[in-house]
Amino acid sequence: MKPMRWVLLGLIVMVAFGMSVAGNDYIGAAKCKMCHKVQFTSWEATGHAKAFDQLKGDEAANPDCLKCHATNASAELPGVQCESCHGAGSAYKKMTVMKDHDAAVAAGLLIPTVDTCKSCHTGAPHDQKTIDYAAEIGGVHEHKAK
Ligand code: HEC
Ligand code: HEC
Numbered sequence: 001m002k003p004m005r006w007v008l009l010g011l012i013v014m015v016a017f018g019m020s021v022a023g024n025d026y027i028g029a030a031k032c033k034m035c036h037k038v039q040f041t042s043w044e045a046t047g048h049a050k051a052f053d054q055l056k057g058d059e060a061a062n063p064d065c066l067k068c069h070a071t072n073a074s075a076e077l078p079g080v081q082c083e084s085c086h087g088a089g090s091a092y093k094k095m096t097v098m099k100d101h102d103a104a105v106a107a108g109l110l111i112p113t114v115d116t117c118k119s120c121h122t123g124a125p126h127d128q129k130t131i132d133y134a135a136e137i138g139g140v141h142e143h144k145a146k
């Protein structure tokens with residue numbers, strides 16, 4: 001029966017590994033902060049961090065507002081958090097994965113492009129200021145507070 005045990009163990013390991021690779025749950029900005037204090041501090045001062053505060057009353061529960069003013073369209077993840085631009089972090093947050101660019105990208109880390117910005121900065125439903133994304137993208141963690 002011993003070989004059978006190894007087969008079972010193997011299956012359990014495969015399932016557990018498969019889940020951790022497939023898993024792309026949102027973990028929230030506080031978890032990123034543990035290792036990225038500098039980015040967190042500069043992000044915290046931006047309008048992105050405070051985007052949820054723009055919603056008043058029922059708007060804070062309105063999916064049509066949450067999709068751009070919260071992360072993963074969830075009021076539990078208020079504001080345009082790290083994972084709105086970098087992708088859900090549960091699978092890439094581990095130090096060993098994070099240190100390896102290719103492994104992190106394979107686990108769901110996104111390096112944002114101008115298209116990432118334009119997923120929310122569509123020009124609708126608000127009249128928006130003209131933002132030069134190509135110029136802003138390099139300094140996205142240095143945005144000044146509004
Ligand atoms: C356990 C520590 C740790 C956690 C937690 C963590 N990171 Fe990282 N991250 C690192 C390390 C180490 C690097 C590689 C060195 C560096 O660039 O700072 C890195 C690199 C990055 C990079 C640059 C990747 C590249 O290859 O250009 C991004 C973007 C990033 N992390 C975003 C995040 C986000 C978003 C979260 C939260 C969802 C997060 N990290 C959570 C440690 C961590
Ligand atoms: C998930 C949606 C979303 C994404 C993705 C997004 N933004 Fe924003 N952005 C917003 C919202 C909402 C505001 C308004 C925040 C406020 O007024 O509190 C905003 C505000 C801004 C502002 C105004 C200044 C400020 O800090 O308030 C700039 C500049 C900006 N975004 C640039 C970018 C760039 C560059 C990218 C891509 C790297 C990007 N945004 C990606 C939703 C998003």
Ligand code: HEC
Pocket residue numbers: 054055056059062064065066067068069119120121122124125126127128129130
């Ligand atoms: C498609 C993405 C998107 C949706 C959906 C969205 N917003 Fe916004 N919102 C933005 C962006 C981007 C900004 C920043 C505008 C800028 O600075 O140019 C913003 C800014 C704001 C502001 C700050 C004032 C202003 O106009 O700059 C308020 C208030 C606001 N939004 C409320 C709402 C409400 C209420 C809803 C739901 C009815 C909503 N938003 C839906 C993307 C969106």
Ligand code: HEC
Pocket residue numbers: 029032033036039040041043048080081082083084085086111112113137138139140141
């Ligand atoms: C609005 C989109 C957006 C948000 C929100 C955002 N980032 Fe980034 N991040 C970017 C872009 C774009 C770059 C690449 C910037 C560049 O080319 O210098 C980047 C780069 C990084 C890097 C690489 C090193 C560096 O500083 O350039 C790390 C680490 C990182 N982000 C972590 C975070 C963490 C942690 C948060 C949340 C506290 C966060 N980011 C929030 C868009 C975003």
